[in-house]
Amino acid sequence: MTLTAIVRPVSRSIAQCELTHLSREPIDYDAAVRQHADYEAALMRSGCEVVRVPAADDMPDAVFVEDVAIVLDELAVMTRPGAPARRDEGFEVEAALARFRKIVRITEPATLDGGDVLRVGRTFFVGRSARTSNEGIEQLRRHASEFGCEVRAVDVHGCLHLKSAVTAVGESTLLGNSTYVDRGAFGEVDWIDVDAREPMAANALWIGNRVIYPKAFVHTSRVLREHLKARKTTLDLIDASELAKAEGGVTCCCLILRT
Ligand code: CIR
Numbered sequence: 676m677t678l679t680a681i682v683r684p685v686s687r688s689i690a691q692c693e694l695t696h697l698s699r700e701p702i703d704y705d706a707a708v709r710q711h712a713d714y715e716a717a718l719m720r721s722g723c724e725v726v727r728v729p730a731a732d733d734m735p736d737a738v739f740v741e742d743v744a745i746v747l748d749e750l751a752v753m754t755r756p757g758a759p760a761r762r763d764e765g766f767e768v769e770a771a772l773a774r775f776r777k778i779v780r781i782t783e784p785a786t787l788d789g790g791d792v793l794r795v796g797r798t799f800f801v802g803r804s805a806r807t808s809n810e811g812i813e814q815l816r817r818h819a820s821e822f823g824c825e826v827r828a829v830d831v832h833g834c835l836h837l838k839s840a841v842t843a844v845g846e847s848t849l850l851g852n853s854t855y856v857d858r859g860a861f862g863e864v865d866w867i868d869v870d871a872r873e874p875m876a877a878n879a880l881w882i883g884n885r886v887i888y889p890k891a892f893v894h895t896s897r898v899l900r901e902h903l904k905a906r907k908t909t910l911d912l913i914d915a916s917e918l919a920k921a922e923g924g925v926t927c928c929c930l931i932l933r934t
Contacts, residue, residue, distance in 0.1 A: 678882065680723035681771050681930040683740050684730040685711050685918070691735040692921040693758045695805065695835050700920045707917035711738065714887070714928055717911050721882035723931065728767045737764045738918065739927040741838075742788040742806075744768055745799070745815065746932045749822045751776040752815060757786040757806025768930070775934050779818050787811030790836030790927055795843055798825045800861065802837025829860045834875075838926050844881045845906060850899060852877045867902055870894035878924030884908050887925050889915040 685707045692702075715725050731737035736758075743765040745752040751772040753765050769778055781787045791802035792815070799819055801812045809828070816826035831837050833855050840855035848865040851858060852874055858866050869876040869892070876892035879899070886903060888896060890912035900910045915925055 677934045678721070678723045679726055679775065679932050679934045680715075680718040681726050681728060681740055681768065681932070682711075682715060682718070682928060683728040683737050683768070684708070685738045686730060686735055687732040688735040689738070689918075689921060693736055693760060694922055696833075697920065697922055702917055702920050710914050710917050711928065713913050714915065714925070717887045717913050718882070718929060720911060721885045721887065723882065723929075726771055728771050731764065731767065734761070734764050736761050736921070739790070739921075739923050740764075740768055740930050741927045742790050744772060744930055745787075745789055745792050746772065746776065746930055747819065747822060747824065748933060749777070750818070751778050751932075752818050753778060753780045754787040754789055755781045755783065755785060755811065757788050757804070757808070772930070772932075775932055781811055781814050784808075785810035785814050787815060788836055789930075790838050791831075793837055793841060793843065795847065795849075795861070795864070797823060798827060800827050800829050800837065802831040802840070802856075803828050804831050804836055806836065827860070829856060831856050835922055838878055839875065839924065841877050842879045842881070842926060844879050844886050844899065844903065845908065848902070850877050850879050850895075867898060870898065875919070875924070878926055880925040880929070881908075882931060885911050887911045887913060889913065889919065889925060891916055891919070
């Protein structure tokens with residue numbers, strides 16, 4: 676079994692990205708490109724083969740490939756992103772995914788962003804957010820249920836996506852900010868709360884025995900490292916500060932699939 680990570684270069688127009696909860700700050704394109712290269716290196720350390728989709732310099736948010744597809748073991752669901760400006764990002768990503776998976780689509784008028792979809796085992800928790808509609812959740816449910824996967828809607832408030840509020844850092848361990856999402860929605864799981872000084876610290880990328888995580892979150896990373904050490908999992912800290920200004924975290928910049 677190989678793990679493939681689909682990524683896409685940072686667009687030259689990244690400064691024109693969508694922003695919802697942050698105010699616009701200058702983004703250093705060259706620094707963002709360097710940090711993205713470090714991110715790719717971290718994916719490789721986690722055992723992924725990196726597949727790069729061609730850059731889309733006219734689409735500011737194209738680096739955030741997570742939002743345009745949900746990858747199941749059996750198929751890939753191309754989303755219909757909630758931000759109209761992001762609706763053409765999927766084409767090239769679809770071409771890359773089509774080498775590995777049958778493709779199905781979320782169709783109009785539904786909207787769904789991959790950043791709202793958190794997989795825990797055979798369950799997909801889906802954030803009901805400004806980007807993801809009930810109809811989008813329903814369409815995903817229809818596709819996923821064909822393969823015995825359950826879809827559960829979860830309300831999120833105060834942040835962009837469900838995965839801004841909570842991500843998995845192990846089989847049944849979630850790292851979350853319970854002011855953005857009700858932890859009770861996830862049932863019997865271990866829950867690690869982000870440090871209150873770091874509300875945006877819930878976005879971690881867990882791959883096998885490694886967790887890729889922004890080094891900016893010094894307080895949360897201390898707690899997370901201790902937790903992971905006991906489970907023989909390495910915390911791989913990277914600088915993700917430039918794309919954080921575009922409201923992107925570490926899960927957003929790749930699609931991981933077993934190939
Ligand atoms: C957006 O607002 O769509 C982008 N600026 C950030 C998307 C981040 N994606 C993610 O969290 N999955």
